[in-house]
Amino acid sequence: MPERELQCVVVTPEKAVLEEAADFVAVPMFDGELGVLPGRAPLIGRLGYGELRLRRGMEVRRFFIDGGFVQVRANTVTVLTARAQRAEDIDTNAVAQALHAALAPAPTPQAYEEQLKAQQRARAQLRVARHREEIRT
Amino acid sequence: MATTRMLVNRRKAVRNIKKITRTMELIATARFKKALDRATEAEAYTRKITEMAADLSASATDISHPLLQKREKVRSTLLLVIGSNRGLCGGYNAGILREANQRLGQIRSENIPLHLELSGKRPITFFRYQGIKPERTYTQFEDKPRFDEVEEIANRYIDGFTRGKYDRVEVAYMKFLNAARQVPVVETLLPLSQSSARDERPQEERPVEYEFLPNAADILQELLPVSFQVRLFKCFLDAAVSEQIARRVTMKQATENAEEMIKMLTRQYNRARQAQITKEIAEVIGGAAALE
Numbered sequence: 001m002p003e004r005e006l007q008c009v010v011v012t013p014e015k016a017v018l019e020e021a022a023d024f025v026a027v028p029m030f031d032g033e034l035g036v037l038p039g040r041a042p043l044i045g046r047l048g049y050g051e052l053r054l055r056r057g058m059e060v061r062r063f064f065i066d067g068g069f070v071q072v073r074a075n076t077v078t079v080l081t082a083r084a085q086r087a088e089d090i091d092t093n094a095v096a097q098a099l100h101a102a103l104a105p106a107p108t109p110q111a112y113e114e115q116l117k118a119q120q121r122a123r124a125q126l127r128v129a130r131h132r133e134e135i136r137t
Numbered sequence: 138m139a140t141t142r143m144l145v146n147r148r149k150a151v152r153n154i155k156k157i158t159r160t161m162e163l164i165a166t167a168r169f170k171k172a173l174d175r176a177t178e179a180e181a182y183t184r185k186i187t188e189m190a191a192d193l194s195a196s197a198t199d200i201s202h203p204l205l206q207k208r209e210k211v212r213s214t215l216l217l218v219i220g221s222n223r224g225l226c227g228g229y230n231a232g233i234l235r236e237a238n239q240r241l242g243q244i245r246s247e248n249i250p251l252h253l254e255l256s257g258k259r260p261i262t263f264f265r266y267q268g269i270k271p272e273r274t275y276t277q278f279e280d281k282p283r284f285d286e287v288e289e290i291a292n293r294y295i296d297g298f299t300r301g302k303y304d305r306v307e308v309a310y311m312k313f314l315n316a317a318r319q320v321p322v323v324e325t326l327l328p329l330s331q332s333s334a335r336d337e338r339p340q341e342e343r344p345v346e347y348e349f350l351p352n353a354a355d356i357l358q359e360l361l362p363v364s365f366q367v368r369l370f371k372c373f374l375d376a377a378v379s380e381q382i383a384r385r386v387t388m389k390q391a392t393e394n395a396e397e398m399i400k401m402l403t404r405q406y407n408r409a410r411q412a413q414i415t416k417e418i419a420e421v422i423g424g425a426a427a428l429e
Binding site for chain 1: 349
């Protein structure tokens with residue numbers, strides 16, 4: 001009888017953000033979303049900017065993940081990221097401002113790359129925030 | 138009369154100092170606990186990153202990443218010295234600065250251009266006195282270094298290293314071994330030693346067969362900068378914990394010394410008072426004898 005439950009661990013360099021059981025976990029990979037159910041084969045992957053979703057029963061929790069790595073092993077999903085933010089904590093105005101700043105023309109190719117990253121991050125953050133709004137209404 | 142008065146005043150002063158050192162000891166204890174908690178929480182991340190790096194390098198054997206490249210000729214070195222902003226922590230800064238200075242002399246004798254960066258007011262004043270100009274100084278790191286701040290510095294180092302501005306990045310700080318032992322060390326963080334990614338691998342019966350997305354080499358490319366950032370962050374955390382320990386120990390000593398001093402002063406005071414009483418009695422008796 002395989003375990004029907006996943007353990008989801010989110011750690012940042014500063015602290016362990018979350019350690020919880022879940023029925024289903026969706027992680028934002030570098031190229032799209034990846035769903036993990038109990039009994040998944042071991043996996044190591046690169047994360048992009050996006051939404052981490054945990055479903056347990058009827059309850060869904062959302063986090064914004066700022067890149068990093070994921071490891072799935074023995075029904076444990078470990079998310080290593082520089083920053084993890086609860087969807088409820090995203091400050092939409094600040095993010096919109098950051099996006100606006102990132103849209104300004106870049107002087108050097110290097111700065112351009114930086115800005116592209118900032119844009120992606122801000123857009124992903126807004127997306128997560130929007131999901132949160134949709135659920136509320 | 139004058140001596141007793143003086144002794145009383147002195148004892149009062151020592152008592153006040155004792156109160157201060159005692160309070161500082163308590164504060165340092167509380168801060169130390171907090172800093173240690175942070176360090177242990179960060180430990181989980183470091184451990185996982187190391188574990189993943191080990192798993193990855195087992196699958197992708199020949200990896201070349203600019204951060205792993207050992208330069209044959211070191212043309213410039215960056216030395217970051219992490220000290221404290223405040224004093225009253227015993228030999229903490231002295232130990233780090235001794236190590237750093239030694240390393241500095243070594244680098245000098247090899248005639249390698251040096252970029253010196255300092256964190257904390259104590260190292261800054263020390264090197265100013267020595268007449269060595271640092272390239273950059275930081276004073277924002279207290280007992281709670283934030284990852285964002287460290288990440289910024291780490292990214293600058295990575296950038297400088299890959300562009301060949303620095304050929305080696307070293308950090309002088311107080312390494313935290315356990316609550317009773319901390320040693321000042323100079324560690325080379327860049328180039329990343331490959332062994333550091335491989336060691337501490339728990340011996341498993343059977344290596345887990347991972348699925349890699351996109352592939353092992355690509356993930357490793359991304360993982361290495363992160364692992365450097367984390368190692369630098371750990372240096373700052375270690376330094377914060379060690380500083381609080383050093384302060385606690387020093388303040389404890391100071392409190393004990395103050396106690397001893399109070400005892401000594403009390404004894405002196407009692408003796409002086411007794412001497413005075415004896416003298417007065419002698420005078421009274423002398424006076425009475427003269428009247429007879």
